[in-house]
Amino acid sequence: MRKTTETTSILRKYFDTLFDFFGPQFWWPGETPFEVIIGAILTQNTTWKNVEKAISNLKKENLLSPDKLYTVSPQKLATLIKPSGYYNQKSKKIASFMRYFKQEYNLNINNMQPVPTDILRDQLLNIFGIGPETADSILLYALSRPVFVVDAYTRRIFSRHKLLDKNDSYENIRSFFETSLEKNIAFYNEYHALIVSLGKDYCKPTPKCTDCPLKKFL
DNA sequence: GACCAGGCACATC
DNA sequence: GATGTGCATGGT
Numbered sequence: 001m002r003k004t005t006e007t008t009s010i011l012r013k014y015f016d017t018l019f020d021f022f023g024p025q026f027w028w029p030g031e032t033p034f035e036v037i038i039g040a041i042l043t044q045n046t047t048w049k050n051v052e053k054a055i056s057n058l059k060k061e062n063l064l065s066p067d068k069l070y071t072v073s074p075q076k077l078a079t080l081i082k083p084s085g086y087y088n089q090k091s092k093k094i095a096s097f098m099r100y101f102k103q104e105y106n107l108n109i110n111n112m113q114p115v116p117t118d119i120l121r122d123q124l125l126n127i128f129g130i131g132p133e134t135a136d137s138i139l140l141y142a143l144s145r146p147v148f149v150v151d152a153y154t155r156r157i158f159s160r161h162k163l164l165d166k167n168d169s170y171e172n173i174r175s176f177f178e179t180s181l182e183k184n185i186a187f188y189n190e191y192h193a194l195i196v197s198l199g200k201d202y203c204k205p206t207p208k209c210t211d212c213p214l215k216k217f218l
Numbered sequence: 219g220a221c222c223a224g225g226c227a228c229a230t231c
Numbered sequence: 232g233a234t235g236t237g238c239a240t241g242g243t
Binding site for chain 3: 045046047049050053082083084085086087088089090167169
């Protein structure tokens, strides 16, 4: 892992190549910041397709609002989010977030706006069920903070390209991107979304690199 | 049937 | 700090 002006230029070229190939991704797929937060928890180690079914169930019952999710029973919640997998765990995770959201911000996203990003990040990481990737997804996609989201695809893609070591810690990888790239919310938003597109469709566990849009960098 | 998916908590060394 | 395991549905 290197941090040089050369790295900056390389990471920009990766972005440009991905953007030319996939086009804009319009992330996060959610109608409100609150929906983004719930989606971020539900999509842990799960395909978005399954999360959509869970979100759809919540919407059908008119439960996808802070007030309703704060009071719904864990059993009912678990049943509704079943398609997203780990439903008992995720039900507890959502309940933990809702308790925090009520206690600290009275279930109002606007009350989070004045809080500095590093403070918010610490708070989120202290909630049961919210680890670094989920916290950063919430910060970037729900709260519009300039935080680079690292996921399994990021590690896989950039370690295959020898820009990272696959054993690098989450924080190391995050600081690699954040110190190499300009702190720009829209840029981080698009970059992570493009990485996911590449990971889903091309950079799989056993990839066919012959038709990968990034093959020229290998 | 095996493997994988936009992780995380917890136990153990 | 590194490594191993449980959590669980749905698609390929």
